[in-house]
Amino acid sequence: MKKVVDVSLPVGPVHPCFKEPCRIKCETRGERVVTTEVELGYVKKGIEKIMVGRPWQETIFLAERVCGICSVVHNTVIVEALEKISGITVPRRAELLRLILNELDRIQSHLLANYSYCYTIEHETLGMYLLNLRETAMDSIELMTGTRIMAAYVVPGGVREDLSAENAAAILAGTYHMEKELKRFVKMFETGPMIGLRSKGIGVLSMQDALASGVVGPTARAAGLPRDARKADPLYLEMGWHMITRTESDNFSRIMLRFDELFQSLNLIRNAVAALEPGKIRNGGEMKAGRIKHTIEAPRGDLTYDIEIDAAGQVVSVSIQTPSIPNIEVATHAMMKDLASAADVTSTFISADPCIACAER
Protein backbone atom coordinates (compact mmCIF):
# COMPACT_ATOMS: atom_id res chain seq x y z
CA MET A 1 0.00 0.00 0.00
CA LYS A 2 1.40 3.37 -0.98
CA LYS A 3 1.88 5.56 2.06
CA VAL A 4 0.42 9.00 1.43
CA VAL A 5 -0.57 10.31 4.84
CA ASP A 6 0.26 10.54 8.56
CA VAL A 7 0.13 7.03 9.94
CA SER A 8 -0.44 3.60 8.43
CA LEU A 9 -2.58 1.75 10.94
CA PRO A 10 -2.77 -2.03 10.62
CA VAL A 11 -5.87 -3.77 12.00
CA GLY A 12 -5.44 -7.54 12.24
CA PRO A 13 -4.77 -10.16 10.95
CA VAL A 14 -5.72 -11.35 14.43
CA HIS A 15 -8.19 -8.98 16.03
CA PRO A 16 -10.74 -9.54 18.83
CA CYS A 17 -13.57 -8.30 16.60
CA PHE A 18 -12.79 -10.61 13.69
CA LYS A 19 -14.01 -14.18 13.55
CA GLU A 20 -11.39 -14.98 10.90
CA PRO A 21 -7.95 -13.63 10.03
CA CYS A 22 -7.61 -10.70 7.68
CA ARG A 23 -5.60 -7.50 7.77
CA ILE A 24 -7.04 -4.06 7.15
CA LYS A 25 -4.41 -1.46 6.39
CA CYS A 26 -5.66 2.05 7.10
CA GLU A 27 -4.07 5.28 5.92
CA THR A 28 -4.96 7.92 8.49
CA ARG A 29 -4.81 11.68 8.74
CA GLY A 30 -5.21 12.54 12.40
CA GLU A 31 -8.21 10.59 13.65
CA ARG A 32 -9.71 10.40 10.15
CA VAL A 33 -9.23 7.23 8.09
CA VAL A 34 -8.56 8.29 4.50
CA THR A 35 -8.30 4.96 2.69
CA THR A 36 -8.18 1.29 3.56
CA GLU A 37 -6.94 -1.88 1.95
CA VAL A 38 -7.83 -5.43 2.92
CA GLU A 39 -5.16 -8.08 2.76
CA LEU A 40 -6.24 -11.71 2.61
CA GLY A 41 -4.30 -14.91 2.11
CA TYR A 42 -4.01 -16.23 5.66
CA VAL A 43 -6.48 -19.11 5.21
CA LYS A 44 -6.61 -19.66 1.45
CA LYS A 45 -8.00 -23.16 0.81
CA GLY A 46 -7.86 -23.47 -2.99
CA ILE A 47 -11.07 -25.53 -3.09
CA GLU A 48 -11.76 -24.62 -6.74
CA LYS A 49 -8.45 -26.17 -7.77
CA ILE A 50 -8.93 -29.18 -5.48
CA MET A 51 -12.31 -29.89 -7.14
CA VAL A 52 -10.87 -30.07 -10.66
CA GLY A 53 -10.39 -33.66 -11.81
CA ARG A 54 -12.47 -35.13 -9.00
CA PRO A 55 -15.79 -36.99 -9.46
CA TRP A 56 -18.92 -34.87 -8.92
CA GLN A 57 -19.87 -36.86 -5.80
CA GLU A 58 -16.81 -35.54 -3.96
CA THR A 59 -17.47 -31.92 -4.96
CA ILE A 60 -20.70 -31.87 -2.94
CA PHE A 61 -18.74 -32.42 0.26
CA LEU A 62 -15.91 -30.14 -0.80
CA ALA A 63 -18.33 -27.30 -1.56
CA GLU A 64 -19.68 -27.43 1.98
CA ARG A 65 -16.19 -26.91 3.30
CA VAL A 66 -15.88 -23.52 1.63
CA CYS A 67 -17.69 -21.97 4.59
CA GLY A 68 -18.73 -23.33 7.96
CA ILE A 69 -21.32 -20.63 8.59
CA CYS A 70 -23.28 -21.06 5.35
CA SER A 71 -22.37 -24.65 4.44
CA VAL A 72 -26.04 -25.40 3.66
CA VAL A 73 -26.20 -22.92 0.80
CA HIS A 74 -22.93 -24.12 -0.76
CA ASN A 75 -24.32 -27.67 -0.61
CA THR A 76 -27.61 -26.52 -2.18
CA VAL A 77 -26.16 -24.47 -5.02
CA ILE A 78 -23.72 -27.13 -6.24
CA VAL A 79 -26.37 -29.86 -6.11
CA GLU A 80 -28.87 -27.65 -7.97
CA ALA A 81 -26.20 -26.90 -10.58
CA LEU A 82 -25.54 -30.64 -11.07
CA GLU A 83 -29.30 -31.29 -11.29
CA LYS A 84 -29.72 -28.61 -13.94
CA ILE A 85 -26.87 -30.04 -16.03
CA SER A 86 -28.46 -33.50 -15.95
CA GLY A 87 -32.14 -32.51 -16.05
CA ILE A 88 -32.88 -34.19 -12.71
CA THR A 89 -36.16 -33.12 -11.12
CA VAL A 90 -36.86 -32.69 -7.41
CA PRO A 91 -40.10 -33.73 -5.65
CA ARG A 92 -42.12 -30.88 -4.17
CA ARG A 93 -41.67 -32.09 -0.60
CA ALA A 94 -37.89 -32.06 -1.03
CA GLU A 95 -38.03 -28.55 -2.55
CA LEU A 96 -39.93 -27.33 0.50
CA LEU A 97 -37.51 -29.06 2.88
CA ARG A 98 -34.60 -27.37 1.06
CA LEU A 99 -36.33 -24.02 1.44
CA ILE A 100 -36.90 -24.57 5.17
CA LEU A 101 -33.26 -25.55 5.72
CA ASN A 102 -31.91 -22.64 3.68
CA GLU A 103 -34.06 -20.16 5.60
CA LEU A 104 -32.91 -21.64 8.92
CA ASP A 105 -29.37 -21.21 7.63
CA ARG A 106 -30.11 -17.59 6.72
CA ILE A 107 -31.53 -16.97 10.21
CA GLN A 108 -28.47 -18.32 12.01
CA SER A 109 -26.14 -16.45 9.63
CA HIS A 110 -27.97 -13.11 10.03
CA LEU A 111 -28.07 -13.53 13.81
CA LEU A 112 -24.34 -14.25 13.85
CA ALA A 113 -23.68 -11.21 11.66
CA ASN A 114 -25.72 -8.93 13.91
CA TYR A 115 -24.12 -10.44 17.00
CA SER A 116 -20.68 -9.68 15.53
CA TYR A 117 -21.71 -6.08 14.89
CA CYS A 118 -23.08 -5.59 18.43
CA TYR A 119 -19.90 -7.14 19.83
CA THR A 120 -17.78 -4.80 17.68
CA ILE A 121 -19.56 -1.67 18.90
CA GLU A 122 -19.21 -3.05 22.43
CA HIS A 123 -22.88 -3.74 23.04
CA GLU A 124 -22.04 -7.22 24.24
CA THR A 125 -25.30 -7.73 26.14
CA LEU A 126 -27.42 -7.53 23.00
CA GLY A 127 -24.76 -9.48 21.14
CA MET A 128 -24.98 -12.36 23.61
CA TYR A 129 -28.80 -12.32 23.48
CA LEU A 130 -28.60 -12.69 19.69
CA LEU A 131 -25.98 -15.42 19.92
CA ASN A 132 -28.19 -17.28 22.41
CA LEU A 133 -31.18 -16.97 20.06
CA ARG A 134 -29.06 -18.34 17.22
CA GLU A 135 -28.87 -21.61 19.12
CA THR A 136 -32.61 -22.12 18.51
CA ALA A 137 -31.96 -21.94 14.74
CA MET A 138 -28.96 -24.25 15.09
CA ASP A 139 -31.08 -26.74 17.08
CA SER A 140 -33.68 -26.69 14.30
CA ILE A 141 -30.98 -27.35 11.70
CA GLU A 142 -29.75 -30.25 13.84
CA LEU A 143 -33.29 -31.63 14.07
CA MET A 144 -33.58 -31.63 10.29
CA THR A 145 -30.13 -32.82 9.31
CA GLY A 146 -28.65 -34.55 12.33
CA THR A 147 -25.79 -32.09 12.66
CA ARG A 148 -25.18 -28.37 13.05
CA ILE A 149 -22.97 -27.76 10.02
CA MET A 150 -21.75 -29.62 6.92
CA ALA A 151 -24.71 -31.98 6.88
CA ALA A 152 -24.69 -32.81 3.14
CA TYR A 153 -28.48 -32.75 3.49
CA VAL A 154 -29.18 -31.68 -0.09
CA VAL A 155 -28.42 -34.49 -2.54
CA PRO A 156 -29.06 -34.73 -6.30
CA GLY A 157 -32.78 -35.33 -6.86
CA GLY A 158 -33.91 -34.33 -3.38
CA VAL A 159 -32.80 -34.41 0.24
CA ARG A 160 -31.12 -37.04 2.40
CA GLU A 161 -33.64 -37.31 5.26
CA ASP A 162 -37.35 -36.68 5.63
CA LEU A 163 -38.76 -34.38 8.29
CA SER A 164 -41.05 -36.09 10.82
CA ALA A 165 -44.25 -34.39 12.00
CA GLU A 166 -42.76 -34.22 15.49
CA ASN A 167 -39.63 -32.42 14.30
CA ALA A 168 -41.68 -30.10 12.07
CA ALA A 169 -43.72 -29.11 15.12
CA ALA A 170 -40.52 -28.45 17.09
CA ILE A 171 -39.18 -26.25 14.27
CA LEU A 172 -42.46 -24.33 14.17
CA ALA A 173 -42.32 -23.80 17.94
CA GLY A 174 -38.76 -22.54 17.49
CA THR A 175 -39.90 -19.95 14.93
CA TYR A 176 -42.50 -18.54 17.34
CA HIS A 177 -39.94 -18.41 20.14
CA MET A 178 -37.44 -16.60 17.88
CA GLU A 179 -40.06 -14.12 16.67
CA LYS A 180 -41.09 -13.24 20.22
CA GLU A 181 -37.51 -12.72 21.36
CA LEU A 182 -36.44 -10.92 18.19
CA LYS A 183 -39.07 -8.22 18.59
CA ARG A 184 -37.54 -7.33 21.95
CA PHE A 185 -33.97 -7.33 20.60
CA VAL A 186 -34.83 -5.29 17.51
CA LYS A 187 -36.43 -2.66 19.73
CA MET A 188 -33.26 -2.56 21.85
CA PHE A 189 -31.15 -2.02 18.74
CA GLU A 190 -33.49 0.45 17.06
CA THR A 191 -33.91 2.70 20.08
CA GLY A 192 -30.49 2.37 21.73
CA PRO A 193 -29.00 5.90 21.76
CA MET A 194 -25.38 4.70 21.93
CA ILE A 195 -26.03 2.18 19.14
CA GLY A 196 -27.42 5.00 17.01
CA LEU A 197 -24.35 7.16 17.66
CA ARG A 198 -22.02 4.35 16.57
CA SER A 199 -24.13 3.26 13.60
CA LYS A 200 -26.24 5.99 11.97
CA GLY A 201 -24.58 7.89 9.14
CA ILE A 202 -21.40 5.79 9.39
CA GLY A 203 -20.01 3.64 6.60
CA VAL A 204 -22.35 5.08 3.98
CA LEU A 205 -22.27 3.33 0.62
CA SER A 206 -23.18 5.55 -2.33
CA MET A 207 -25.37 4.24 -5.13
CA GLN A 208 -22.56 4.89 -7.64
CA ASP A 209 -20.11 2.73 -5.66
CA ALA A 210 -22.75 0.07 -5.11
CA LEU A 211 -23.44 -0.20 -8.84
CA ALA A 212 -19.75 -0.20 -9.84
CA SER A 213 -18.70 -2.90 -7.39
CA GLY A 214 -21.39 -5.49 -8.05
CA VAL A 215 -22.28 -5.54 -4.33
CA VAL A 216 -24.90 -8.14 -3.40
CA GLY A 217 -27.13 -9.37 -0.59
CA PRO A 218 -28.19 -7.36 2.46
CA THR A 219 -25.35 -4.86 1.83
CA ALA A 220 -26.83 -4.04 -1.60
CA ARG A 221 -30.44 -4.07 -0.39
CA ALA A 222 -29.60 -1.72 2.48
CA ALA A 223 -28.28 0.69 -0.18
CA GLY A 224 -31.59 0.55 -2.02
CA LEU A 225 -30.51 -1.93 -4.71
CA PRO A 226 -33.18 -4.62 -5.15
CA ARG A 227 -30.77 -7.51 -5.71
CA ASP A 228 -31.97 -10.90 -4.49
CA ALA A 229 -31.79 -14.16 -6.45
CA ARG A 230 -34.95 -15.39 -4.69
CA LYS A 231 -37.07 -13.07 -6.82
CA ALA A 232 -36.64 -15.52 -9.72
CA ASP A 233 -37.60 -18.57 -7.65
CA PRO A 234 -41.30 -19.48 -8.09
CA LEU A 235 -41.36 -21.50 -4.85
CA TYR A 236 -40.19 -18.52 -2.82
CA LEU A 237 -42.79 -16.29 -4.46
CA GLU A 238 -45.47 -18.91 -3.72
CA MET A 239 -44.39 -18.96 -0.05
CA GLY A 240 -44.88 -15.20 0.21
CA TRP A 241 -41.37 -13.86 -0.28
CA HIS A 242 -41.04 -10.16 -1.14
CA MET A 243 -38.04 -7.85 -1.64
CA ILE A 244 -36.94 -5.91 1.44
CA THR A 245 -34.83 -2.80 0.89
CA ARG A 246 -33.76 0.26 2.83
CA THR A 247 -32.28 3.51 1.64
CA GLU A 248 -30.04 4.91 4.40
CA SER A 249 -27.13 2.69 3.32
CA ASP A 250 -25.21 3.07 6.58
CA ASN A 251 -24.16 0.56 9.25
CA PHE A 252 -27.49 0.94 11.05
CA SER A 253 -29.53 0.15 7.93
CA ARG A 254 -27.49 -2.97 7.14
CA ILE A 255 -28.15 -4.41 10.60
CA MET A 256 -31.83 -3.38 10.57
CA LEU A 257 -32.29 -4.92 7.12
CA ARG A 258 -31.00 -8.25 8.44
CA PHE A 259 -33.46 -8.02 11.33
CA ASP A 260 -36.30 -7.35 8.84
CA GLU A 261 -35.22 -10.34 6.77
CA LEU A 262 -35.19 -12.57 9.85
CA PHE A 263 -38.93 -12.00 10.35
CA GLN A 264 -39.51 -12.79 6.69
CA SER A 265 -37.48 -16.01 6.93
CA LEU A 266 -39.53 -17.10 9.94
CA ASN A 267 -42.73 -16.56 7.93
CA LEU A 268 -41.31 -18.43 4.94
CA ILE A 269 -40.49 -21.42 7.16
CA ARG A 270 -44.00 -21.47 8.63
CA ASN A 271 -45.60 -21.26 5.18
CA ALA A 272 -43.34 -24.01 3.87
CA VAL A 273 -44.08 -26.31 6.83
CA ALA A 274 -47.80 -25.70 6.30
CA ALA A 275 -47.44 -26.60 2.62
CA LEU A 276 -45.67 -29.90 3.34
CA GLU A 277 -47.62 -32.91 2.10
CA PRO A 278 -46.66 -36.57 2.35
CA GLY A 279 -44.62 -37.73 -0.61
CA LYS A 280 -41.25 -38.70 -2.00
CA ILE A 281 -38.15 -36.84 -0.89
CA ARG A 282 -35.85 -37.98 -3.67
CA ASN A 283 -36.05 -38.66 -7.41
CA GLY A 284 -33.60 -40.73 -9.39
CA GLY A 285 -31.49 -39.65 -12.33
CA GLU A 286 -28.21 -39.98 -14.14
CA MET A 287 -25.44 -37.42 -14.16
CA LYS A 288 -24.59 -36.03 -17.60
CA ALA A 289 -21.80 -33.94 -19.05
CA GLY A 290 -22.26 -30.20 -19.40
CA ARG A 291 -21.53 -26.76 -18.07
CA ILE A 292 -23.78 -24.41 -16.10
CA LYS A 293 -23.65 -21.17 -14.16
CA HIS A 294 -26.08 -21.36 -11.28
CA THR A 295 -26.89 -18.70 -8.70
CA ILE A 296 -28.94 -18.78 -5.52
CA GLU A 297 -29.36 -16.31 -2.69
CA ALA A 298 -27.00 -17.15 0.16
CA PRO A 299 -27.39 -15.30 3.49
CA ARG A 300 -24.78 -12.77 2.33
CA GLY A 301 -25.99 -12.45 -1.28
CA ASP A 302 -25.69 -14.07 -4.69
CA LEU A 303 -23.65 -17.27 -4.61
CA THR A 304 -22.69 -18.49 -8.10
CA TYR A 305 -21.13 -21.78 -9.13
CA ASP A 306 -19.87 -22.02 -12.71
CA ILE A 307 -19.17 -25.73 -13.10
CA GLU A 308 -18.30 -28.02 -16.00
CA ILE A 309 -18.59 -31.82 -15.80
CA ASP A 310 -17.24 -34.25 -18.41
CA ALA A 311 -18.83 -37.49 -19.62
CA ALA A 312 -16.96 -39.49 -16.98
CA GLY A 313 -18.55 -37.36 -14.25
CA GLN A 314 -15.36 -35.50 -13.39
CA VAL A 315 -15.13 -31.78 -12.80
CA VAL A 316 -13.37 -30.03 -15.69
CA SER A 317 -13.50 -26.53 -14.26
CA VAL A 318 -15.26 -24.72 -11.45
CA SER A 319 -15.54 -21.11 -10.39
CA ILE A 320 -17.10 -20.16 -7.07
CA GLN A 321 -18.21 -16.55 -6.88
CA THR A 322 -19.07 -15.96 -3.24
CA PRO A 323 -21.02 -12.88 -2.09
CA SER A 324 -18.35 -11.91 0.40
CA ILE A 325 -15.91 -11.03 -2.39
CA PRO A 326 -17.81 -7.97 -3.73
CA ASN A 327 -19.04 -7.13 -0.23
CA ILE A 328 -15.53 -7.04 1.28
CA GLU A 329 -14.24 -5.15 -1.74
CA VAL A 330 -16.93 -2.48 -1.49
CA ALA A 331 -16.49 -2.25 2.29
CA THR A 332 -12.79 -1.61 1.75
CA HIS A 333 -12.92 0.86 -1.10
CA ALA A 334 -16.22 2.66 -0.52
CA MET A 335 -17.71 2.18 2.95
CA MET A 336 -14.47 2.64 4.89
CA LYS A 337 -13.27 5.54 2.75
CA ASP A 338 -12.92 8.82 4.63
CA LEU A 339 -14.24 7.57 7.98
CA ALA A 340 -14.37 10.10 10.81
CA SER A 341 -12.72 7.78 13.32
CA ALA A 342 -10.43 4.76 13.33
CA ALA A 343 -12.87 3.21 15.80
CA ASP A 344 -15.42 2.92 12.97
CA VAL A 345 -13.16 0.74 10.80
CA THR A 346 -13.99 -2.59 12.44
CA SER A 347 -17.70 -1.86 12.91
CA THR A 348 -18.13 -0.72 9.29
CA PHE A 349 -16.25 -3.75 8.04
CA ILE A 350 -18.32 -6.14 10.17
CA SER A 351 -21.59 -4.43 9.13
CA ALA A 352 -21.02 -5.80 5.61
CA ASP A 353 -20.94 -9.33 7.12
CA PRO A 354 -17.60 -10.27 5.58
CA CYS A 355 -16.91 -13.99 5.47
CA ILE A 356 -13.20 -14.56 5.03
CA ALA A 357 -13.66 -18.33 4.62
CA CYS A 358 -15.94 -17.67 1.61
CA ALA A 359 -13.58 -15.09 0.12
CA GLU A 360 -10.62 -17.45 0.60
CA ARG A 361 -12.47 -20.38 -0.94
Added chain:
Amino acid sequence: MKLAYERDLTPMKLTSLSGVRQNDVTIALANRLGISRQRMRRILIQKCDLMTLENLGPRYDAAEIQARSDEIGDALSLPHLSTAAGILTKERADHYRALAGEKDAVTADILRMILEEIS
Protein backbone atom coordinates in the same frame (compact mmCIF):
# COMPACT_ATOMS: atom_id res chain seq x y z
CA MET B 1 9.45 3.91 3.55
CA LYS B 2 9.40 0.19 4.06
CA LEU B 3 7.04 -0.80 6.82
CA ALA B 4 7.80 -3.79 9.01
CA TYR B 5 4.35 -5.30 8.54
CA GLU B 6 4.26 -5.05 4.74
CA ARG B 7 4.61 -8.31 2.86
CA ASP B 8 4.98 -9.11 -0.81
CA LEU B 9 1.51 -9.97 -2.09
CA THR B 10 2.57 -10.84 -5.65
CA PRO B 11 2.20 -14.65 -5.25
CA MET B 12 -1.22 -14.21 -3.62
CA LYS B 13 -2.34 -11.83 -6.36
CA LEU B 14 -1.22 -14.32 -9.01
CA THR B 15 -3.21 -17.04 -7.23
CA SER B 16 -6.28 -14.79 -7.34
CA LEU B 17 -5.80 -14.08 -11.03
CA SER B 18 -5.50 -17.78 -11.84
CA GLY B 19 -9.13 -18.35 -10.74
CA VAL B 20 -11.48 -19.21 -13.63
CA ARG B 21 -13.51 -15.99 -13.46
CA GLN B 22 -10.49 -13.74 -12.92
CA ASN B 23 -8.61 -15.47 -15.73
CA ASP B 24 -11.54 -14.91 -18.13
CA VAL B 25 -11.60 -11.21 -17.27
CA THR B 26 -7.81 -10.92 -17.63
CA ILE B 27 -8.02 -12.43 -21.11
CA ALA B 28 -10.96 -10.16 -22.03
CA LEU B 29 -9.02 -7.06 -20.89
CA ALA B 30 -5.87 -8.24 -22.70
CA ASN B 31 -7.84 -8.75 -25.91
CA ARG B 32 -9.36 -5.29 -25.62
CA LEU B 33 -5.90 -3.72 -25.31
CA GLY B 34 -4.26 -6.06 -27.84
CA ILE B 35 -1.67 -7.37 -25.40
CA SER B 36 -0.79 -10.80 -24.02
CA ARG B 37 -2.44 -12.28 -20.94
CA GLN B 38 0.93 -12.31 -19.19
CA ARG B 39 1.40 -8.59 -19.72
CA MET B 40 -2.15 -7.88 -18.56
CA ARG B 41 -1.54 -9.96 -15.45
CA ARG B 42 1.61 -7.99 -14.71
CA ILE B 43 -0.26 -4.67 -15.05
CA LEU B 44 -3.10 -5.86 -12.81
CA ILE B 45 -0.73 -7.23 -10.15
CA GLN B 46 1.26 -4.01 -10.09
CA LYS B 47 -1.70 -1.61 -10.10
CA CYS B 48 -4.51 -3.36 -8.20
CA ASP B 49 -4.88 -4.42 -4.60
CA LEU B 50 -5.89 -7.95 -3.62
CA MET B 51 -9.61 -7.36 -3.15
CA THR B 52 -9.96 -5.59 -6.50
CA LEU B 53 -8.41 -8.63 -8.19
CA GLU B 54 -10.69 -11.01 -6.30
CA ASN B 55 -13.73 -8.95 -7.31
CA LEU B 56 -12.67 -8.51 -10.94
CA GLY B 57 -15.59 -10.56 -12.28
CA PRO B 58 -18.52 -8.58 -10.82
CA ARG B 59 -16.69 -5.30 -11.50
CA TYR B 60 -16.16 -6.28 -15.14
CA ASP B 61 -19.87 -7.12 -15.45
CA ALA B 62 -20.73 -3.67 -14.04
CA ALA B 63 -18.33 -2.07 -16.55
CA GLU B 64 -19.92 -3.97 -19.44
CA ILE B 65 -23.33 -2.55 -18.48
CA GLN B 66 -21.79 0.92 -18.35
CA ALA B 67 -20.09 0.42 -21.74
CA ARG B 68 -23.39 -0.41 -23.45
CA SER B 69 -24.44 3.23 -23.22
CA ASP B 70 -20.97 4.67 -23.83
CA GLU B 71 -19.82 3.95 -27.39
CA ILE B 72 -16.54 5.90 -27.20
CA GLY B 73 -15.76 4.53 -23.75
CA ASP B 74 -16.44 1.00 -24.98
CA ALA B 75 -14.11 1.43 -27.99
CA LEU B 76 -11.33 2.65 -25.69
CA SER B 77 -12.21 0.21 -22.86
CA LEU B 78 -12.52 3.14 -20.46
CA PRO B 79 -15.23 1.66 -18.17
CA HIS B 80 -13.29 -1.61 -18.09
CA LEU B 81 -10.06 0.08 -17.05
CA SER B 82 -11.56 2.60 -14.65
CA THR B 83 -14.71 0.99 -13.18
CA ALA B 84 -13.64 -2.65 -13.38
CA ALA B 85 -9.93 -2.65 -12.72
CA GLY B 86 -9.49 0.83 -11.26
CA ILE B 87 -6.16 1.27 -13.06
CA LEU B 88 -7.26 4.45 -14.82
CA THR B 89 -8.69 7.34 -12.83
CA LYS B 90 -12.04 8.86 -13.81
CA GLU B 91 -10.29 12.13 -14.70
CA ARG B 92 -7.85 10.39 -17.04
CA ALA B 93 -10.69 8.38 -18.60
CA ASP B 94 -12.55 11.65 -19.28
CA HIS B 95 -9.35 13.10 -20.77
CA TYR B 96 -9.05 10.20 -23.24
CA ARG B 97 -12.77 10.43 -24.04
CA ALA B 98 -12.27 14.11 -24.90
CA LEU B 99 -9.24 13.22 -27.06
CA ALA B 100 -11.31 10.69 -28.97
CA GLY B 101 -13.91 13.37 -29.66
CA GLU B 102 -11.37 15.57 -31.45
CA LYS B 103 -11.12 15.74 -35.23
CA ASP B 104 -8.59 13.32 -36.80
CA ALA B 105 -8.48 11.22 -33.64
CA VAL B 106 -7.26 7.66 -34.24
CA THR B 107 -8.55 5.04 -31.82
CA ALA B 108 -5.41 2.89 -32.11
CA ASP B 109 -3.20 5.84 -31.14
CA ILE B 110 -5.30 6.67 -28.10
CA LEU B 111 -5.33 3.02 -27.05
CA ARG B 112 -1.52 3.06 -27.30
CA MET B 113 -1.38 6.14 -25.07
CA ILE B 114 -3.70 4.48 -22.54
CA LEU B 115 -1.55 1.38 -22.55
CA GLU B 116 1.59 3.43 -21.96
CA GLU B 117 -0.08 5.17 -19.02
CA ILE B 118 -1.26 2.01 -17.29
CA SER B 119 1.90 -0.02 -17.95
